[in-house]
Amino acid sequence: PFAAGGAADLFARSLANGLGAELGQQVVVETRAGAGGLTGVDVTAKSAPDGYTICLAGAAALSAIPFMTSKMPFDWQKDLALITLVVRVPEVLIVHPVLGVNTLADFLAYARARPGKINFGSAGAGSITHLAVELLKSAAGIDLVHVPYRGIGPAVADMLGGHIQVIVADVPFLLPHIRSGAFSALAVTSAARAPALPDVPSTAELGYAAVNSDNWYGLVAPAHTPANVLDALRTASLAVLTSAELKKQFDSQNALPSPSTPDEFAGFVRAEQAKWGPVVRATGVKLE
Template sequence: MNRSSFPRRIGRRALCALALAAAGGAALAAPSASWPQRPIRLIVPYGPGGSSDVIARALAGEMSKSLGQSVFVDNKAGGQGTIAMLEAARATPDGYTVVLGHVGTLAVNPAMMAKLPYDPARDFAPVALLTRVPMLFAVGPRDRSATLPAFIAEAKAVPGRLNYGSAGNGSAGHLAFEMLKLRAGIDVTHVPYKGTGAQMTDLLAGTIEAASAGLPGFLPHVKAGRLRILAVGAAARLPAIPDVPTVAELGYPGFESSQWFGLLAPAGTPAPIVERLYQEAVKALGTPAVVHRLAEDSSTPTPLGPQEFARFIVAEQKRWGEVVRSARLTAD
């Protein structure tokens, strides 16, 4: 299967397959009325410390209280999220294994990887969309741009000379900046790093001029006067940085680039368990502890149920697939 045909095939059958999975499709056995009877593993496709880990642990803590069984986080980093997703896809569909899905693993990887080891449509039962984390665009001390229009003008004046960093090839920051490049018509060179921390080190050192990431990675350095956030990729300004405009405000209407996170179970998980997981996840999102923790990261709860989440995934595959193909991006 070649790279260009995979996303189109996903698009034609994804909605139907995801809807079947969301309804619990082909359950192996009727769920026990007393579920859960033992701890539930929440697999996270990335390492500790990032937005995915923060969201997973906040959610797991509250769901554990409500379910009466421990929901424990199991970080399985590597392979742009494919290691964790494949393990979750192969797990017994009994409600005791779930995975934190992400824009990268569900919408970007299908477009970037010619041989994706899992099928987002066939292998999972969507449970709930949980939250979104907007992407921001910032410059370090080496770049003197005070505004996004000034940075774009500088990039147009010296095509290919400016560099921007991301947490890795195919990461949310990578895709966000490529979307900006397409909309603004600029040529800025991508420098992939192994994680947000390494990217931030070089941005602060002036090795790269710009980067895109979520607010938590940038904010301490912004407060210290070492970085400057030029624009917010969300549809609206963020309460934590109300003076920073959105990309859309600055002449690119409709621009929206956010990471999003959702809960999935292996395909075949019984529909009543999927529904219970959805209800418990939404309940956890509404607790003061989770609301406060997510607000610290400018993460906005945006709960959607199984079928709505299924449709959302398909729409995001189309949107990010267009960015991947237009920018001619490929996996490492």
């Protein structure tokens, strides 16, 4: 349910190639972008439950957007069969060097002294990149101004130009800019450090464990897909996700393969909803 060329597309194609080999048939990736990932998931929910349509659903569509609209086109607990969590992607808080801060503590002190004077960019209102900063604002008691963009790429471009000063987004996407020195990485918004940024502390170790905004994707099918078909898809998916080849591909994107049982996946989604629901309500973000 995401545009071609992004991280989700890469994950989907890596998984599709592996599934094709495991199942002995071609698995075609079709992009159905739109509405923060809802469009593609909705197409899947309304497809024939025969195992031939599955979807790599993202964090926002299952755990955050349901709190932003009264017109949710599907109920994930009724209309989808969860197969497995696929991958988790750490996010990182970056700032423009013009702020002159090198640690999270320095940044928070700087922001508290300048309420409403610092701009942060996101991939759009209600995106995980938006809500992650709202989590930080709430936990740290700071006031930053949200500037939404149509995708994280334009936000990064504007930050390079000095028009905004803060972004939280996926490590793989921001890594080149961090390594070039264009931006300063202050904290990985996860429970642990990111392998690609071993010197950047996590928000958890800095005392802000609630600021955890890992992005993630999971494999789902239409509800009422026969149990034997789901079992076959799950077995094949787990074989791919635990393979050395896929681990190598995901490692190159600083992403963590995260195979799970359906019950573990469902519990994870509920925990994510418990985290994002209050944030969405507090910000008043609507997607109508």
